[in-house]
Amino acid sequence: MKAVDGVSFEVRRGEVLGLVGESGCGKTTTGRALLRIVEPTAGTIQFRQSDGREVDVVAADNAELKRLRCDMRMVFRDPNASLNPRLPVGEIIGQSLEYNGVAKAETDERVATLLRRVGLRPEYIKRYPHAFSGGERQRIGIARALALNPAFVVCDEAVSALDVSVQAQILRLLRRTQARVQSDLPVRRP
16 A cells, blocks of 8 residues: 655745645645655655755754754644643643743743734633634644744645634635745744
């Protein structure tokens, strides 16, 4: 059984690419392989970093992979499964910031900004995922993905479980974010 075989494509800065195919054809596996959430068994994944250097994601060591994951992020299909129910939203969104050396005071400010950006109120920072609707949880997942101001975001069917009106809201949010993400939230890289 082959989940993915012979995939080849290029995504330039600012472009949106949609992978379309039947269930089980490897769309999710491809997205996860791009970020090395699953280990590719062959091939290369070339990523041009913000400094212009090109890196093979497949060959990257742990230190390089940590740096790459600042620039490459993922919005998962199921926010119920991808958000830790034991952590408040502020910690869920802020973990990657703190992990990458952003001070706690700055992290809280950035999380509040990210919550506003995705259409949620900053005071939700202390709430837990179960207190939100499906669309709101997906917005939290988007905020988490955008926390490090990435250059590349993989959305794995990020709106598939949402009703049509919420899908439209999330897609508009992603478009607006794409247009301004590079200028709003500069981040220190490790």
